[in-house]
Amino acid sequence: xxxxxxxxxxxxxxxxxxxxxxxxxxxxxxxxxxxxxxxxxxxxxxxxxxxxxxxxxxxxxxxxxxxxxxxxxxxxxxxxxxxxxxxxxxxxxxxxxxxxxxxxxxxxxx
Amino acid sequence: xxxxxxxxxxxxxxxxxxxxxxxxxxxxxxxxxxxxxxxxxxxxxxxxxxxxxxxxxxxxxxxxxxxxxxxxxxxxxxxxxxxxxxxxxxxxxxxxxxxxxxxxxxxxxx
DNA sequence: TAGGTAGTTGGCATTTTAGCCAAATAGCCA
DNA sequence: TGGCTATTTGGCTAAAATGCCAACTACCTA
Numbered sequence: 001x002x003x004x005x006x007x008x009x010x011x012x013x014x015x016x017x018x019x020x021x022x023x024x025x026x027x028x029x030x031x032x033x034x035x036x037x038x039x040x041x042x043x044x045x046x047x048x049x050x051x052x053x054x055x056x057x058x059x060x061x062x063x064x065x066x067x068x069x070x071x072x073x074x075x076x077x078x079x080x081x082x083x084x085x086x087x088x089x090x091x092x093x094x095x096x097x098x099x100x101x102x103x104x105x106x107x108x109x110x
Numbered sequence: 111x112x113x114x115x116x117x118x119x120x121x122x123x124x125x126x127x128x129x130x131x132x133x134x135x136x137x138x139x140x141x142x143x144x145x146x147x148x149x150x151x152x153x154x155x156x157x158x159x160x161x162x163x164x165x166x167x168x169x170x171x172x173x174x175x176x177x178x179x180x181x182x183x184x185x186x187x188x189x190x191x192x193x194x195x196x197x198x199x200x201x202x203x204x205x206x207x208x209x210x211x212x213x214x215x216x217x218x219x220x
Numbered sequence: 221t222a223g224g225t226a227g228t229t230g231g232c233a234t235t236t237t238a239g240c241c242a243a244a245t246a247g248c249c250a
Numbered sequence: 251t252g253g254c255t256a257t258t259t260g261g262c263t264a265a266a267a268t269g270c271c272a273a274c275t276a277c278c279t280a
Contacts, residue, residue: 037256038257049257049258050257053256054259057258057259071256072254072255073256
């Protein structure tokens, strides 16, 4: 693998890795609707606020969200608007799997 | 977070996590061009064949690739055709970051 | 059948993640 | 200033991911 390509693939992988967690996907989906402060997200997620803060930090480091401090709250929003469409392919992977799983159950007579 | 939504987010996260590795992204890009046996991929990647085999197994379990044994070789191919387009958004995240990074260097006089 | 190639799996050490608590920081208001 | 709320950070433990080697399986060919 050429060094240049490796660097590029690692950059992509870092972005994907930052998204690859249920809680962080939840945050992304919520931020698609509107910006949110950490306390709102924490209430919705139901984990410790320090945990949520660390998830947000992962997303921020990956370049997926931006933060904006106002008063004693910090509001987060998406940095890129396209995340929603991004998932068409993930969905099709999941649907394919579901379809074939159903077919295989069918085949053994369930 | 509602249980049902959590299940769905975890399913998505599993697919993303499977993709979130430079070597596995390399494999996906190569399989977009044509199917490949493990030995070809191993030669291109330059890692131990057992390592490559395990990466392929991760992709297979996530529903991203299919395998097909012929003779004593195993050929892998993508299960869904859309992976290439999938990355438009990842790219825009990276480009945004690069742009702002350049701007911040500019700002401090570099 | 023996030997070789291709691939998978088990085992292990190392590194990375995740999530909680506790402590520290920052801004608001009385 | 003192106290309160919001958030981040450090520290810790448990769990998961990586990647190598070695052992094992499968298939082909002489």
